[in-house]
Amino acid sequence: MTQRAQGFWQWGSLCRIGLYVAALLCGVALWGIPALALPQGDAITDPRTLLRRALPISETKLLEVDEAISKIDADLKYNRWSAVRGDVRQVEHLLDRHGDSLLASLPPDRVTPASEQMAALREQLRVIGQASERKSKGKEEARAAYDRLVDELGSLENNWVGAFPYTVPAEYADKPQLLGRAEVELNTTAGRMVITLDGYSAPLTAGNFADLVQRGFYDGLTFDRVETFFLAQAGDPPGPADGYVDPATGKIRTIPMEIRAKGEVMPRYGQTFDQMGLWDVEPALPFSAEGTVAMARYPDDPNSASSQFFIFMAEPDLTPAGLNLMDGRYAVFGYVTEGTEVLRHIKVGDRILSARLISGQDNLKTGA
CATH class of the missing domain: 2.40.100.10 (Cyclophilin-like)
Structure with missing residues (x-):
């Protein structure tokens, strides 16, 4: 060596x-639970999310959508089914509210693919919402849809990436x-x-x-x-x-x-x-x-x-x-x-x- x-x-x-x-130490001092029990925490552990957050994008409306989608991950992880459905509704609301203005901010050649990616986001949100109604029985389907959702979100956000920034x-x-x-x-x-x-x-x-x-x-x-x-x-x-x-x-x-x-x-x-x-x-x-x-x-x-x-x-x-x-x-x-x-x-x-x-x-x- x-x-x-x-x-x-x-x-x-x-x-x-x-x-x-x-x-x-955290298990004892901060959470007041047995030392060998792990706190759930809220650190971002999905590498795809970490990579998206590192993109040179300043469009705040898009970042708001990203933040809302990330909440679905934690709620799925801990089987918070009503929260998952609330997260889905929040993302759908943000897409309704900001979708047109986001598309209007893009160069013309990126509008069509971005519009198609937004539609794909909505489809995966629909699947997650329906799967969460079945709670644990629908978790596998909801998780698979979330993975597709995150992949589509990454493709969508790339439309706002310009020239290398420095x-x-x-x-x-x-x-x-x-x-x-x-x-x-x-x-x-x-x-x-x-x-x-x-x-x-x-x-x-x-x-x-x-x-x-x-x-x-x-x-x-x-x-x-x-x-x-x-x-x-x-x-x-x-x-x-x-x-x-x-x-x-x-x-x-x-x-x-x-x-x-x-x-x-x-x-x-x-x-x-x-x-x-x-x-x-x-x-x-x-x-x-x-x-x-x-x-x-x-x-x-x-x-x-x-x-x-x-x-x-x-x-x-x-x-x-x-x-x-x-x-x-x-x-x-x-x-x-x-x-x-x-x-x-x-x-x-x-x-x-x-x-x-x-x-x-x-x-x-x-x-x-």
């Missing part, structure tokens, strides 16, 4: 202990950049996953990963660290180097720490949130979803990430955004959006058979 992996392993173990200790600092012009979104298909000996990369929140980190995927760097590499219910880590190449060696320089290519704060347009670079004194700031991409993907690094150097990455799989209710030991300390650049169940089967020694970009290739810009 390399020094980079060893250092991260030690810090990660402390993080894992901290997460569970915090959960136990310029990456010139000092990083030599690094690959992902100026938008992309998807990576990761085929492993444990199964297939799809990772959605978010270049809006982490253009350098996502760009570095996408560039290495395009180079075939990850093909054949093993998962050399797996901790059950915590994370799976890969990306350490064979040989003495513990990162990607750039053939142009003969040196390991590293990228700076890059974390975007929630509500801000562009990321902050070079330091962790702790180092910047941002104690109560949430990142745009938090560690609150199973399948969070982030870069490994040396514990004492926030700018040492190269090729090693990890996929977080801790219980989301233990890691609400801004209240865990990972947010603001590691650069998240995407989420597993298909095949999350594969994470429960990965073990040390499993290999990445292939990694390839299946969308967003045009958003990847190589370094100057």
